[in-house]
Amino acid sequence: MKIAVCVKQVPDTWAEKALKAADSTLDRDAADGVMNELDEYAVEEALKLTEAHGGEVVVVTMGPERAGETVRKALSMGADSGVHLVDETLHGSDALATSYALAEVLKDRGFDLVMFGSESTDARMSVVPAMVAERLGIAQLTFAQKVEVSGPTVTIQRATETGYDTVEAQTPAVVSVVEKINEPRYPSFKGIMAAKKKPVETLSVSDAGLDAARLGLSAAWSQVEDFAARPPKAAGTIVVDEGDGGAKLAGFLAEQKFI
Amino acid sequence: MGEVLVLVEDVDGVVKKVTAELLTLARRLGDPAAVWVGPGISDEAVAALGEYGAGTVYVAGDAELTKHPVAPKAEVLAQLVADKAPAAVLIASTAEGKEVAGRLAVRTGSGVVTDAIDVAEDLTATQSVFGGSTVVHSKVTTGTPIITIRGNSVAPDPAPATPARVDVAVSLSDAATKATVTGHTVAAKGGRPDLTEAAIVVSGGRGVGGAEGFAVIEALADSLGAAVGASRAATDAGWYPHQYQVGQTGKTVSPQLYIANGISGAIQHRAGMQTSKTIVVVNKDPEAPIFELADYGVVGDLFTVVPQLTEEIKNRG
Ligand SMILES: Cc1cc2nc3c(=O)[nH]c(=O)nc-3n(C[C@H](O)[C@H](O)[C@H](O)COP(=O)(O)OP(=O)(O)OC[C@H]3O[C@@H](n4cnc5c(N)ncnc54)[C@H](O)[C@@H]3O)c2cc1C
Ligand SMILES: Nc1ncnc2c1ncn2[C@@H]1O[C@H](COP(=O)(O)O)[C@@H](O)[C@H]1O
Numbered sequence: 401m402k403i404a405v406c407v408k409q410v411p412d413t414w415a416e417k418a419l420k421a422a423d424s425t426l427d428r429d430a431a432d433g434v435m436n437e438l439d440e441y442a443v444e445e446a447l448k449l450t451e452a453h454g455g456e457v458v459v460v461t462m463g464p465e466r467a468g469e470t471v472r473k474a475l476s477m478g479a480d481s482g483v484h485l486v487d488e489t490l491h492g493s494d495a496l497a498t499s500y501a502l503a504e505v506l507k508d509r510g511f512d513l514v515m516f517g518s519e520s521t522d523a524r525m526s527v528v529p530a531m532v533a534e535r536l537g538i539a540q541l542t543f544a545q546k547v548e549v550s551g552p553t554v555t556i557q558r559a560t561e562t563g564y565d566t567v568e569a570q571t572p573a574v575v576s577v578v579e580k581i582n583e584p585r586y587p588s589f590k591g592i593m594a595a596k597k598k599p600v601e602t603l604s605v606s607d608a609g610l611d612a613a614r615l616g617l618s619a620a621w622s623q624v625e626d627f628a629a630r631p632p633k634a635a636g637t638i639v640v641d642e643g644d645g646g647a648k649l650a651g652f653l654a655e656q657k658f659i
Numbered sequence: 660m661g662e663v664l665v666l667v668e669d670v671d672g673v674v675k676k677v678t679a680e681l682l683t684l685a686r687r688l689g690d691p692a693a694v695w696v697g698p699g700i701s702d703e704a705v706a707a708l709g710e711y712g713a714g715t716v717y718v719a720g721d722a723e724l725t726k727h728p729v730a731p732k733a734e735v736l737a738q739l740v741a742d743k744a745p746a747a748v749l750i751a752s753t754a755e756g757k758e759v760a761g762r763l764a765v766r767t768g769s770g771v772v773t774d775a776i777d778v779a780e781d782l783t784a785t786q787s788v789f790g791g792s793t794v795v796h797s798k799v800t801t802g803t804p805i806i807t808i809r810g811n812s813v814a815p816d817p818a819p820a821t822p823a824r825v826d827v828a829v830s831l832s833d834a835a836t837k838a839t840v841t842g843h844t845v846a847a848k849g850g851r852p853d854l855t856e857a858a859i860v861v862s863g864g865r866g867v868g869g870a871e872g873f874a875v876i877e878a879l880a881d882s883l884g885a886a887v888g889a890s891r892a893a894t895d896a897g898w899y900p901h902q903y904q905v906g907q908t909g910k911t912v913s914p915q916l917y918i919a920n921g922i923s924g925a926i927q928h929r930a931g932m933q934t935s936k937t938i939v940v941v942n943k944d945p946e947a948p949i950f951e952l953a954d955y956g957v958v959g960d961l962f963t964v965v966p967q968l969t970e971e972i973k974n975r976g
Contacts (some may be wrong), residue, residue: 419793430676464684494773496764518754521907523771524788524930526754527761530936539837540729543754557844558728561753561831561855563902566842567728573838580901615800621770621801627785630794636938636952641959649939650975652955655939656860658883658916659972 401455401549401571403446406502406532407439407474409467412521423617424624425492426522435470438517440477440584441577443546446515447478448582453549456480458511463492463500468600475595476587482600489605492617495523499531501615505608507536513554515637516576518543529576539569542576661746662715663689664739666732666759667708668751674707676856677751679815680733681808682711686818687780689746690714693822694739696732697725705822712818720829723836729755730835732763738829740767740803746769747782752807752911753855760807760888776812776913776934787934809934810855811913846900854903856887859916860935862905863898864890866921866961870898873913875965876920882972888912888932906931911949920961924949941965 412432420427435443446457455486459474461467462485471482485505493501506514514536516529533540541547544556545564557564559578587595605612613619639648653659663685668675671858678693685691692715693708717739724731735757736748748763750756751773764771775784782804786795799805854860861883863876873887880887889899891906905912907930917935922928924947932938932950940949940956941964950956956963 419795419930424795493917495761499761499765519908524907525761526757527764527771527773530761530764534765534834536728536731537832537834538760539834541838542729542758558840559902560755560843561853561902563844563846565728565840566844567838568841568896569838611850622772622797622799625796626917627793627795630787630792633952633954635825636950636955638945638953638956638958640945641957641964644967645941645957645959645964646969647971649941649955649957649964649968650971652939653916653968653972654975656916658937659975 401450401453401512402458402510403455403513403515404458404460404506404509405439405442405446405448405474405479405515406460406528407443407470408436408461408520409433409470410436410520419624419627423492424627425617433466433469435473436517436520438519438579441579441581442515442517443474443477443479444582444584445577446513447585449513449547449549460502460505461485464491471600472595473587473602475598476591477585478591481598482604484600485603486610487605489612489616492554492620493615494620494622495525495527495531496575496621497615497619499528499535501608501610502528503532503535504610505603506532510536512571514572514574516574518576518578522550529574533574536574539573541567541573544575544577545580547575547577547581594640597615661689662692662743664736664743664745664748665691665693665713666748666750666756667693667695668735668756669704671705672701674704677810678708678812679711680810681749681751682708683816684808684813685749686712688778688782692717692745693891694736695719696735699720705824709820709822710817712820713822714820715729716822716824717827718824719829721829723831726840727838728838728840729758729832730762731829732759733766733828734831734835735829736763737766739827743769744756745803747804747806750805750807752809757807760805764805767802768856769821770799771806771807772797772799773807775806775808778806778808785829809911809913846902851880852884854886854888854905854910854948855918856914857912858914859883859885859918860888860905860912860914860932861885861918861920862888862890862922862932863893863920864922865892865896867893867898872962874897875962877920879965879969882976890928904969919949920965922949923947924952
């Protein structure tokens with residue numbers, strides 16, 4: 401089985417995130433880059449599937465030079481090789497452009513499964529996997545909390561608002577995973593050493609045969625008009641419980657007309 | 660002003676509150692038209708959509724459409740976008756709603772904005788990003804604006820209309836039928852309101868100490884007619900079912916009142932509740948970061964504070 405896992409480098413969740421005044425894009429230099437946490441679950445699930453069924457795992461990322469660190473991280477977890485799409489013209493790409501670029505890179509490479517995290521912690525759109533499925537014209541098996549492969553049939557439990565749906569398709573398919581699916585492994589020392597020798601293919605926009613006019617900030621189909629830090633919340637009232645904390649709280653709720 | 664399409668969300672044939680909210684918002688932008696996908700629309704459902712101003716209800720009623728996830732809804736909407744040239748398409752910002760929006764954007768060559776909390780007459784969307792720390796205004800510049808709206812962003816306001824029901828026939832692409840839903844598993848659900856729709860949410864975290872501890876949280880919730888939520892620490896420990904998790908990888912809630920009990924306020928938790936209108940905190944650690952968000956906070960043991968509060972509410976009620 402040949403599995404692609406799309407991983408994204410994002411600013412560390414714990415760092416303050418900010419937009420750049422110049423072009424309203426995320427200030428990626430302001431924080432350390434890490435692999436989008438949910439993508440670690442996708443890498444883990446891909447490794448588990450190939451451990452059980454044989455095959456190879458290829459990590460795919462689109463992002464600036466330093467996003468290569470995220471590819472290495474996936475390789476040190478155990479992925480076999482990487483593809484890194486890196487080009488100035490990609491800066492500021494929206495979900496439509498990202499899905500276009502990823503789909504073009506992914507197609508014709510013979511993947512049985514194309515895996516994703518269900519959401520990136522910076523964009524938080526949760527749309528790229530569905531968009532890639534639409535563009536590739538293959539089955540969409542997203543928000544998986546469980547994945548099972550049996551021959552060409554893939555069955556997932558799709559997490560829903562009220563429980564889960566069982567959804568089935570034949571490969572090739574797009575799969576995105578939610579965090580309850582597994583516990584991602586930490587790279588071992590051996591894994592980190594081995595990763596250094598694993599092949600990573602670096603592609604520019606023209607190498608990948610992409611239409612530059614469909615990429616980057618100028619091609620975006622939605623535009624940020626303005627942004628502002630939300631005014632800091634006025635400090636609330638904090639009381640220490642001295643046996644009447646619940647009663648005081650009831651007083652506040654009554655004042656606010658909740659009771 | 661043209662039509663504004665609103666994708667209907669229902670539970671067992673009953674229109675959800677978020678759809679009333681979207682119709683209310685759509686009236687500001689044009690003529691609201693509801694879009695129902697799947698079998699089982701009732702006269703009551705059509706009337707409920709009319710109640711909030713839907714002049715037209717498009718019904719794509721083929722049972723085939725709900726046998727496959729996401730893609731058929733996007734194809735129904737894409738066909739209506741092509742036929743009716745609406746001013747905009749509004750979809751609820753649920754996990755599935757956002758996926759429908761994404762596929763629709765690709766199919767129609769349109770821009771998409773997700774997780775909006777408001778939309779102005781000129782279709783400028785307001786989003787609250789980075790866990791609520793930044794407010795962004797954005798606008799779709801290409802194609803038909805596709806905007807997903809968070810629940811509880813707009814107060815539903817009735818404006819009765821008598822809708823015309825228009826049946827639409829859709830032929831699905833091969834790609835849309837490649838994934839098939841073979842079963843639904845609904846986790847046991849009590850009589851409490853839906854977490855993402857509730858006006859009040861009472862949540863418990865690691866401080867609740869165990870599954871039994873949630874009885875205290877549920878009692879408070881029931882005294883307020885509220886939904887129960889949980890932090891990931893509590894759901895991971897198996898104290899409360901996963902579908903009640905609030906946060907980045909759980910549900911995003913934006914109720915009138917959010918009461919956090921025994922929750923420290925990790926950034927991933929905040930991401931799912933920070934836009935709540937009023938936030939109340941009970942935590943025994945005065946340094947817990949969740950207090951930064953509190954309109955009212957009590958430093959104390961939740962096992963004494965919460966039952967006392969519940970008692971007070973019962974006495975006042
Ligand atoms: C990829 C990823 C996704 C995540 N997604 C989510 C998510 O969606 N939602 C989420 O919530 N978290 C999420 N997390 C986890 C998050 O980082 C925190 O670990 C989690 O929110 C902590 O839960 P907590 O506040 O209940 O527990 P803790 O951080 O352990 O806090 C417990 C609090 O309870 C207080 N307390 C203890 N006993 C009492 C008592 N008797 N009375 C009053 N107060 C008491 C303590 O003072 C403490 O402040 C995610 C993490 C990752 C890595
Ligand atoms: N630039 C990118 N490169 C590779 N994968 C990406 C990129 N952007 C998004 N993804 C994938 O799409 C998923 C959902 O992202 P999003 O729709 O932005 O929330 C992520 O978890 C990644 O798996």
